[in-house]
Amino acid sequence: MLSYLIFALTIGGIYALLALSLNLVWGSAGMVNLGLAGFFGVGAYASAIATGAGAPVVFGWGIAALAGVAVGLLVTFATLRLRDDYLAIVTLGFAEMVRLVALNERWLTSGADGISGIAAPMKAELGTGGFNLFYLAVVSLIVLGVWWMLARLDASPYGRTLKAIREDQELARFAGKPVLRFKYEAFALSAAIAALAGALYAHFQSYFSPDHIQPLITIYIFLGLTAGGVGRPAGAVAGGYAVLLFIEATRFAADVLPGLKAVEVAAFREILIGAALLIMLHLKPQGFLPETMPKAPKP
Amino acid sequence: MTIDRRTILQAGAGALALGLAPQGAFAQAEAFRIGALNPVTGAGSPYGSGMAAMILAAVEEVNAAGGAGGRQLQVFADDTQTNPQSAVLAAKKLIEVNKVNAILGTWSSGVSLAVIPLVNDANILLMHTSGAPALSVPPANAKGHGYRFQATNDRFGRAFAEIAVKEGFKRPATMAFNNASGIGNTQGFKRAWEAKGNQVVAEVVYEPNQPSYRAELQRVMAARPDVIVMGSFLPDTTIILREAFQTGANVRWIIPGWAANPQLVTALGNEPTEGIISVDSVSNEQAASFARYDEAYRRKMSQPGASNVYAAMTYDMVIALALAIEAAGPGAGTAQINAKIREVSNPGGEKVFTFADGKAALKAGRKINYEGASSVLDFDEFGDVTPDFGVFFITRGKLERRYVVKI
Numbered sequence: 126m127l128s129y130l131i132f133a134l135t136i137g138g139i140y141a142l143l144a145l146s147l148n149l150v151w152g153s154a155g156m157v158n159l160g161l162a163g164f165f166g167v168g169a170y171a172s173a174i175a176t177g178a179g180a181p182v183v184f185g186w187g188i189a190a191l192a193g194v195a196v197g198l199l200v201t202f203a204t205l206r207l208r209d210d211y212l213a214i215v216t217l218g219f220a221e222m223v224r225l226v227a228l229n230e231r232w233l234t235s236g237a238d239g240i241s242g243i244a245a246p247m248k249a250e251l252g253t254g255g256f257n258l259f260y261l262a263v264v265s266l267i268v269l270g271v272w273w274m275l276a277r278l279d280a281s282p283y284g285r286t287l288k289a290i291r292e293d294q295e296l297a298r299f300a301g302k303p304v305l306r307f308k309y310e311a312f313a314l315s316a317a318i319a320a321l322a323g324a325l326y327a328h329f330q331s332y333f334s335p336d337h338i339q340p341l342i343t344i345y346i347f348l349g350l351t352a353g354g355v356g357r358p359a360g361a362v363a364g365g366y367a368v369l370l371f372i373e374a375t376r377f378a379a380d381v382l383p384g385l386k387a388v389e390v391a392a393f394r395e396i397l398i399g400a401a402l403l404i405m406l407h408l409k410p411q412g413f414l415p416e417t418m419p420k421a422p423k424p
Numbered sequence: 425m426t427i428d429r430r431t432i433l434q435a436g437a438g439a440l441a442l443g444l445a446p447q448g449a450f451a452q453a454e455a456f457r458i459g460a461l462n463p464v465t466g467a468g469s470p471y472g473s474g475m476a477a478m479i480l481a482a483v484e485e486v487n488a489a490g491g492a493g494g495r496q497l498q499v500f501a502d503d504t505q506t507n508p509q510s511a512v513l514a515a516k517k518l519i520e521v522n523k524v525n526a527i528l529g530t531w532s533s534g535v536s537l538a539v540i541p542l543v544n545d546a547n548i549l550l551m552h553t554s555g556a557p558a559l560s561v562p563p564a565n566a567k568g569h570g571y572r573f574q575a576t577n578d579r580f581g582r583a584f585a586e587i588a589v590k591e592g593f594k595r596p597a598t599m600a601f602n603n604a605s606g607i608g609n610t611q612g613f614k615r616a617w618e619a620k621g622n623q624v625v626a627e628v629v630y631e632p633n634q635p636s637y638r639a640e641l642q643r644v645m646a647a648r649p650d651v652i653v654m655g656s657f658l659p660d661t662t663i664i665l666r667e668a669f670q671t672g673a674n675v676r677w678i679i680p681g682w683a684a685n686p687q688l689v690t691a692l693g694n695e696p697t698e699g700i701i702s703v704d705s706v707s708n709e710q711a712a713s714f715a716r717y718d719e720a721y722r723r724k725m726s727q728p729g730a731s732n733v734y735a736a737m738t739y740d741m742v743i744a745l746a747l748a749i750e751a752a753g754p755g756a757g758t759a760q761i762n763a764k765i766r767e768v769s770n771p772g773g774e775k776v777f778t779f780a781d782g783k784a785a786l787k788a789g790r791k792i793n794y795e796g797a798s799s800v801l802d803f804d805e806f807g808d809v810t811p812d813f814g815v816f817f818i819t820r821g822k823l824e825r826r827y828v829v830k831i
Binding site: 126387 | 476501516538563
């Protein structure tokens with residue numbers, strides 16, 4: 126049980142990173158990014174290919190983050206004139222593009238077979254149990270670091286500008302803020318975090334394939350962030366962990382409900398997840414850790 | 425003599441103790457735990473619940489025969505959602521929380537490839553129905569703990585090449601559905617075909633879920649092939665063949681059996697399907713084990729057993745595994761059981777078709793060869809089944825088996 130919890134918390138940390146990434150671009154800057162799985166995939170492949178070519182793992186993570194920045198800038202450039210629903214559709218398409226490229230460029234990604242045997246750092250030295258603990262520590266530290274950084278950003282004038290852009294882009298521009306530059310920067314940083322999450326995932330699992338780049342993970346992260354509280358880094362972290370732990374908890378429904386067929390258990394799990402979201406949105410529409418708006422100072 | 429309450433109670437207690445005695449013996453040996461990890465939802469959902477149900481049915485059969493190696497089998501089920509990310513979490517839960525000794529019935533290659541590193545770490549067994557050749561060799565199958573109950577796509581491809589030679593085709597082209605299975609078929613064909621000093625005139629890989637494949641078809645037909653070798657599935661094959669018929673393409677087809685089946689004939693009619701060569705691993709439809717499986721499948725799923733080939737495979741997984749546990753003897757660990765799997769299923773022993781018969785033969789000290797419901801179930805050094813391939817020709821809407829190809 127303990128080692129299962131360690132495993133789940135590691136994946137939870139990766140979800141928390143993705144939620145932080147989404148919170149920056151959607152919660153703060155108001156750009157809907159349904160392409161999260163795509164950036165996740167870019168990072169995973171970048172690091173898997175780099176370390177496969179002999180680079181050390183930490184170097185691979187750096188390359189993943191840089192690849193995220195590059196692709197993030199590209200996507201922002203391609204979607205500059207789009208907002209709201211239209212941006213959401215295009216970013217969803219972007220994730221699908223990444224999946225198709227990974228599927229078809231067999232020389233680079235070995236196509237549908239995926240990349241097996243991705244280097245797991247320190248696994249030979251630490252053994253399986255030790256490696257899982259070590260990796261949990263690494264992922265948790267990275268989550269804490271990114272969280273701290275984004276919380277600082279959120280509280281800074283920079284973060285307030287992002288929120289001003291979210292609320293009214295024209296007004297922000299009118300106030301003299303270079304809206305375009307802010308958008309580029311926010312999107313690139315967010316993409317880098319998502320790509321880093323992908324790289325962490327790939328080296329943890331030692332296997333990555335185009336099947337991993339399905340919209341399901343994006344939806345889970347949206348769920349988690351909505352539950353945690355959009356617009357607040359602490360909410361993103363809490364939501365990322367919560368969504369994974371909740372989905373995992375429903376797994377145990379099968380053990381307490383004997384006599385149900387496999388397909389009934391699967392349906393029951395989906396009902397539980399859907400019902401939880403409805404209840405939560407009804408009781409806490411702002412999420413459990415809602416965004417805090419500092420009061421305007423009195424004149 | 426009067427029969428009073430006390431005598432009855434004593435007699436009852438005695439009978440109860442007698443009845444409990446054998447179960448007491450079982451209680452000492454810990455159950456062998458099986459993780460049923462099937463694609464209950466997602467792309468594999470047409471097969472997943474049947475696969476899960478047949479694992480349960482086979483386990484009931486084994487337990488009714490007194491268990492294997494003095495142990496009862498116990499099943500813990502979970503859903504892969506046909507998604508590698510969900511599947512690894514499910515596998516981890518089965519391994520760490522339910523302490524399973526084997527995971528049975530992963531379906532898509534992506535899922536099996538994602539789960540097998542966990543299986544290797546935990547030193548347990550994985551039995552799957554995936555086609556990807558990568559599952560045979562390291563790093564995926566570094567420990568030899570993976571068993572494949574479905575013929576590899578590469579092996580299908582090699583069978584296609586044998587058939588193409590036998591039928592005298594000179595200019596084959598290939599069309600593959602873009603996944604590990606589809607490409608595995610056509611690549612396997614290409615390798616085997618070129619090794620015979622021949623050439624493939626055109627190769628097309630197509631994306632799934634298109635309403636039309638006319639563009640792909642034109643590209644292939646431009647090379648004037650005399651036969652098109654497919655790595656495809658039923659929905660796309662239906663569209664491609666319809667469009668080929670509409671455009672009057674004069675070409676023959678070699679198609680895997682899961683795509684060229686009676687449903688295809690029903691969808692298209694007799695004329696467009698005339699002369700298609702359908703190739704399938706010879707399932708064991710004449711064997712007694714298939715009859716038992718079929719009966720169980722009808723009982724649990726209210727459908728004929730032949731409608732779900734993967735369920736026949738999961739049924740065989742349990743029986744073969746249970747026979748290996750029995751052969752390895754009480755208290756055997758993964759390594760001893762793993763060493764027995766080929767011994768109880770490969771040729772060299774008395775052919776058996778049920779767990780009970782196999783167990784009796786093993787008890788009598790004889791060697792056995794389990795003949796499965798899904799195939800004769802012989803494993804090569806990679807843990808892959810090595811079935812023979814039946815070559816069917818579709819004539820006037822009927823699939824006729826003409827001959828068998830051995831690889």
